[in-house]
Amino acid sequence: MTTKSEIVKTKTVRVYELDDFEKLLKGLRVAACMITESHQVVDEASVMKRLSALTLNGPADGNCCSCCGVGPFETRAQQTAHYKNHWHTHNLKRKLYGKASLTLGQFNSRNDDSSVSGSDSETEGTTANPASDLFAAATRHCKAFYTNHKGKVFCIYRCILHHKKEELSTDGEGYAWVERCQRLAIPGFQRWAILMVSGGHFAGAIFSGAVAVVHKTHHSYVTRRGQGQAQVNRDQHGNAPRSSGASLRRYNQAQFLQHVQDIIAGWIEDLKGCSIILYRAVGSINQSALFGKNSPLTREDMRVRALPFPTRKPTYKEVKRVHETVASVEVYETMELFQKALIASTSRTAIKTGSETNVDRNKKTPKSPIDRAKSRERAPRELPTQIVSSEDEGPCFIDLETPAGWIKTLSEQSANGVITNSRKDLLNDCAIDCSSDSDQENVSERKEHRVKVKKKKNVDDKPVKKAPVKISANVKKMWKLISGKDQNSLETILEGFESAELEAACNTQDPVDGNTALHKAAIAEKPEMVTEILTAGGDPCIRNHALQTPYAASPHNGTRIAFRMFQAQFPEKYNYNKSQIPGPITPEQLEQERDKKAQQKKAKRQREKEKQAEKNKVNKFLQMTDAQKVKADLMMCFLCGSNLTRPPFEYDSYQFCSIKCLQNHRNLRPLHKSA
Structure with a gap:
């Protein structure tokens, strides 16, 4: 762990601060840690010649190594083991580059181990070549490193220098890197765009130097609280939730994507003048907002580059912070300080990764979550003694309010054959004991009379079974015809009933659900049958077991209109106040309502058409x-x-x-x- 004394202090310069930035560019060169040696140019003919020289030229049995000059081998196993040795591999590489092979002593005493990988003496924790480790750390870093004539080292984010698909050469002097860095000082290259999308939040801005010329933020409800991206993932895998909240979220998500694309489309002329377009959009949903079907941005554009570091929630303040961070240049006074800081940061990252792995391995399994909805256990306390009471008044309990003489009175009544242990009676008995002797005689007579009445009730109170309601065959036939799919008339069946039985048959309730013939016709959506039953005497005020009238039980608009038209034709036949029918309606009024709705729909379509035409005109003008x-x-x-x-x-x-x-x-x- 680094101490406070090991922390290297740096100076920060912004790219858009041209005076300070141009001073750094004097004598600009690429740092040595980013440059490798130029590869030796080897033509095809020379390579084939060297490969042909590596053939075995030993004795006739061919069990010698012509590359290392070893042999003959006594067994096939020794020959195979030699070919797998690092000494043989090292000599093969030297032969390919036209160098002489080494003897076993020279190979063991050599100082340069860079060309041989995985020697037996090396361990995982040691590094044989610090220069190669420094080059690996520098080339994997998200920043590029430069030096100037004063020996200072400064770091610039690679995302503002080149696209990740562009491979700038690290051989020789690195002239391409120098040219990219010097280009940042041109005023036209100070125009950057930063776009960020995450969790229904959008923030974007176009900067000219340090000034935000255009900026915009937008937020929409696309992620349900506590769900994160879980419901979005379920939508993509065909297991979409069907709740009203999920439907609202999906609608807002589509509107959010459209709104973000409209904002970017409005900036199309401004984006053409930007040299760099940086974005932060994790996931396919967020990226579709920036690179969707109708968006002017494409990933193939070399100006469009991803931000190399994590960001917070997209806001205008965060966009300004990101712009300032990307434009920052860290300056080290000497190369030693820079190398020390780079190696320290790499080692801290490795230690942090290893410690997190150990913590994850040693982490104990979490305990079962506490159920907050479960009621807490109450402190145990003594329950009152329960005594079985009479059937009509339930059990009695002995508590603090129970008179002292109750137990004695109860035992005397049990001995005399009087089984009444009701709280009310026993309290009266205790009050009787405290009263005068003359009053006790009258009270005892009333008590005997009450006991006799209770015994008589117990004898007479027997459950009476109700006889099942008998339904005639004609009524069942009428119900069957109403519930069927055919739209036949009920005139034939209704004529089969006598005048006295017709009204009773129409109002007979089904013992299963309590529906009458009028209920069944309303539920079956048959307005003609509803009118026939109402004319025959079917009462629209009768309720079924669900406490619904025939009008309330009907889900069909045409059937409900039949009720209202019958009320307009026969306003005095039934008490329509109890039938829940809203009011009468005539055919003329019905026709007027239909014409009015048709005109409203026509006017609405005309307004939408005019609105769309005006919108197209504005869009054409803005383009x-x-x-x-x-x-x-x-x-x-x-x-x-x-x-x-x-x-x-x-x-x-x-x-x-x-x-x-x-x-x-x-x-x-x-x-x-x-x-």
């Missing part, structure tokens, strides 16, 4: 260049496309609806020019 907008001579704002006021706000030949649009246009206009 024009400023010169084309001037020639079009339309009374529309040159920035947002809204209708202009009288008189409009102007500068040069451009017209705007507000001062804010005019200022934004003046700030954006320099970005349209090329670098």
Whole structure:
């Protein structure tokens, strides 16, 4: 672990601070830790010649190694073991590059172990070549390293120098790296765009130097609280939740993607003037917002590059912090300080990774979660003594309110054959004991009378079984016809009933669900049968077992209209207040309502059509260049496309609806020019 004295202090310079940045570029060279030796150019003919020289030229049995000059081998196992030895592998490499082979003593006493991998004497924790380790750490780093004429070393993020698909050469002097770094000092290359999308949050800005010329943030509810991306993953795998909250989330997600793409499409002219477009969008959903079907951005654009470090929630403040971080250049005074800081950071990362692995291995399994909804255990306490009471008044309990003479009175009554241990009776008995002797005689007579009445009730109170309701065959036939799929009339069946039985048959309730014939016709969505049953005497006020009237049980609009039209035709036949029918309606009123709804739908379609036409006109106007907008001579704002006021706000030949649009246009206009 590094102490405070080992921490290397650095100086920070911003790329857009041109005076300080240009001072660093004097005598610019690539740091030595990023440069390797130039590879020796080997043609095909020389390689084939050297390969042919590696054939075995030993005795006739061919059990000698012509590369190392060893042999003959006594057994086949010794020969195979020699070919697997690092000494033989090392000599093969030297032969390929036209060098002489080494003897076994020279191989064991050599100092350069870089060309041989995995020697037996090396361990995993030791490094034989610190220079190669420093080169590996520098080339894997997210920053590039440079030196200047004063010997200072400074670090610049690679994402502002080149795209990850561009492979800049690290051989020779690294002229390509120097050219990319010097290009940052040109004023046109100071225009960067930063876009961030995460969890329904969008934040983006276009910077010209240190100033944010355009910026925008947007948030939408696309992730349910406590769910994270779980429901989004379920949607993608065909197991989408069907709750109202999930439906709202999916709708907001589609609207969020469309809104972000509209924002980027509005910045298309500004993005053309940017030299770098940095983004942060983890996951396919977030990336589809930036690189979707209708987005002007594509991953193939070499200006579009991902941020090399993690970020926080996308906000305008975070976008400014990211821009400042990417534009920061760390400056070390000497190469020794830089190497010390680089190796220390690499070792800290390795130690941190190893410690996290050990912690994960030694982590104990978590205990079962505590169920907060479960009721807490109450402190045990003594329960009152239960005494079985009479059937009509339930059990009695002995507690603090029980009179002292209750047990004695209870035992006397049990001995006399009077089984009444009700709380009310026993309290009265105790009160009787405390009263005068003259009153006790009257009370005892009342008590005997009460006991006789209770005994009589116990004898007479026997459960009475209700006889099953008999339903005639004609009624069952009528119900079957109503519940069937056919739309036949009920005239034939209704004529089969006598005048006295017709009304009773229509109002007979089914013992299963309590539905009458009118209920069944309303549920079956048969308005003609509803009218016939109402005319025959079917009462619309009868309720079934679910406490529904026939009108309330009907889910069909046409059936409910049949009830209302019958009420308008026969307003005095039934008590419609109890039937839950909202009111009568005539055929003329019904036709007027239908015409009114049709006109409303037609007007709505016309408004939507006009709105879409106006939107297309505005989009077409906004896609024009400023010169084309001037020639079009339309009374529309040159920035947002809204209708202009009288008189409009102007500068040069451009017209705007507000001062804010005019200022934004003046700030954006320099970005349209090329670098």
